[in-house]
Amino acid sequence: xxxxxxxxxxxxxxxxxxxxxxxxxxxxxxxxxxxxxxxxxxxxxxxxxxxxxxxxxxxxxxxxxxxxxxxxxxxxxxxxxxxxxxxxxxxxxxxxxxxxxxxxxxxxxxxxxxxxxxxxxxxxxxxxxxxxxxxxxxxxxxxxxxxxxxxxxxxxxxxxxxxxxxxx
Numbered sequence: 293x294x295x296x297x298x299x300x301x302x303x304x305x306x307x308x309x310x311x312x313x314x315x316x317x318x319x320x321x322x323x324x325x326x327x328x329x330x331x332x333x334x335x336x337x338x339x340x341x342x343x344x345x346x347x348x349x350x351x352x353x354x355x356x357x358x359x360x361x362x363x364x365x366x367x368x369x370x371x372x373x374x375x376x377x378x379x380x381x382x383x384x385x386x387x388x389x390x391x392x393x394x395x396x397x398x399x400x401x402x403x404x405x406x407x408x409x410x411x412x413x414x415x416x417x418x419x420x421x422x423x424x425x426x427x428x429x430x431x432x433x434x435x436x437x438x439x440x441x442x443x444x445x446x447x448x449x450x451x452x453x454x455x456x457x458x459x460x
Contacts, residue, residue: 316360319346320404323363377410380447384443398431
C-alpha cells in the first residue's frame with residue numbers, strides 16, 4: 293500500500309486521549325489519499341485501515357489509537373457526499389484552480405475538512421479548520437497549509453453561515 297508519509301514523523305503513543313479524533317482525522321485523510329491514488333474501494337480501505345493501521349506500529353512508526361467510528365464517519369460520509377462537496381470546494385479555490393489539479397494529499401485534507409464542516413455540526417467550525425491545518429502541516433510546508441486554511445475558512449463561512457462572526 294502506498295501511504296502518504298508525514299514529513300515530521302507519526303503521532304506518538306504518549307499523546308493525550310483527546311487526540312484520538314486527531315488521529316482519526318489523520319487516518320481519514322490518508323485513506324482518502326489512498327482511494328484517490330490507487331482507486332481503492334470504500335470497503336477495502338475501511339477494512340485495511342481498521343485492521344492494519346489504526347493504533348498499530350507500521351514500519352517502525354507507532355500510530356495513535358484513533359476513534360474508529362469517527363474515522364469511518366469521515367471516510368464514508370465524504371464518499372457519500374463527494375458529488376456534492378467537490379464542486380463546493382472547486383468554487384472556493386481561487387483563480388479558477390480546479391480541485392483535480394490540487395496535490396492529492398491536499399485534496400484529501402480539503403475533502404475531509406469540507407465533510408466535517410458540512411455534516412458534523414457538533415464540532416465547532418474553528419476546531420475543524422484548525423485540526424485539518426494541523427493534519428496538512430504533517431505532510432506539506434507552511435505555504436500549502438496556508439492554502440488549506442484559506443479554503444477551509446471560506447467553506448466554514450459558507451457552510452456554517454452564522455456560526456462564525458464576520459470579523460473572524
